[in-house]
Amino acid sequence: MRLPPASAPAASPSRGPRRRSPLPPMRAPPPPAAPDSPGRGLKRKLGCIDSATRMGRKKRLESEYELGAEIGQGKFGSVRICRAKVGGDEFACKELPKNGEETVHREVEIMQHLSGHPGVVTLRAVFEDADKFYLVMELCSGGRLLDEIAREGKFSEQRAAIVIKDLMAVLKYCHEMGVVHRDVKPENILLTKAGKVKLADFGLAARVTNGQKMFGVAGSPAYVAPEVLSGSYSEKVDIWGAGVLLHVLLLGSLPFQGGSLDAVFESIKTLELDFSSTPWESISVLGRDLIGRMLNRDVSCRMTADEVLSHPWVVFYTECPLKVVAANLCLPNKVIAPKIPWDRHKSECDSVSDASQRSEDQDECGIVDALAAAITRVRISEPKRSRLCSPAITIQQECSSNLKNNLCTAF
Secondary structure, eight states, X not given: OBOOOOSSOOOOGGGSSOOOOSSOOOOOOOXXXXXXXXXXXXXXXXXXXXXXXXXXXXXXXXXXXXXXXXXXXXXXXXXXXXXXXXTOOEEEEEEEEGGGHHHHHHHHHHHHHTTTOTTBOOEEEEEEOSSEEXXXXXXXXXXXXXXXXXXXXXXXXXXXXXHHHHHHHHHHHHHHTTEEOOOOSGGGEEEOTTOXXXXXXXXXXXXXXXXXXXXXXXXXXXXXOHHHHHSOBOTTHHHHHHHHHHHHHHHSSOSSOOSSHHHHHHHHHHOOOOTTSGGGGGSOHHHHHHHHHHTOSOTTTSOOHHHHHTSHHHHHHHHSOHHHHHHHHTOSSOOOOOOOOOOSSOOTTOOSOGGGGGGGGSHHHHHHHHXXXXXXXXXXXXXXXXXXXXXXXXXXOOOOSHHHHSOOSOO
């Protein structure tokens, strides 16, 4: 969702001290008189877009693709099936109104910047006419993760771990490339036919360089990180959103709820999760520990994508053979899980309360924790300071009205 517009205009990173950016700069647009000019409008501005996406006005969408049924509808546009006239391959066509040109430009530029990673939806071509932009992208036949959650209610720990591992892999790549998604939620996660995760909808994403901060509220109410509501923030807002998603996958409900936008925000800023309550009894201690670390309000203690990938819960459920997991969960003898030695000294960042340890003696959860402790030598180090965000420089990003105008009441 898009948040209320900021009172101050967006500030360009170039207004601060000049720094050499590790990101490839946008090439200057071709001169209007050039014979191969892509035409006026968005296409003239996309100097960073390769020839496959610089279609311009000389070619129309209808000359290359046949539009089919609508498969998705959002606040700012719709998504339809389209079929290539040459070859017959099917794709997804995202239609966006012309009044959001700068947002479309940013989304296209970021998707092109991230192209090549298997976890990012591939942009194939961009068209425009007098009223709309058309983004032709790969079709993810598995649909949205949101729809999968709606059908199943909640996931097993193993299946949830597979989803989180895929998501963390693509978020790690985005952060290394200087991109913060800022709207991680199940609506924006697509699935392939094989069930692999694809991150989509980069309309709220921002490109940052080393030493930059972001300001301005952006995201979806139920998934927005507390620091977004109060001031500057970094790429770790994506980890918070993924932590909310993991809560939804395991328990089938949102951790922070309310009857109004203000109530949701207050819950995000103040509610302490009670890992000893009844809903958590069926979740392993390691699963609870990971959620607590991802939803830590202390940004310096919140995990990075790389740290999530190396967490024993993720390692156990995604690297241990499925048959071994199933067989051991049926063991008749009770196994009490030992405490996992995360650090030699207890960190102030520990997010799981002592009360949550009471359910360690439950059969299945205890077995899972014991097995994970046995097969894993991974130790979670003290969270590192964000590489993308430091006190040196600030960057004002464009805000949106998505958050204010589209309060999430479900997922």
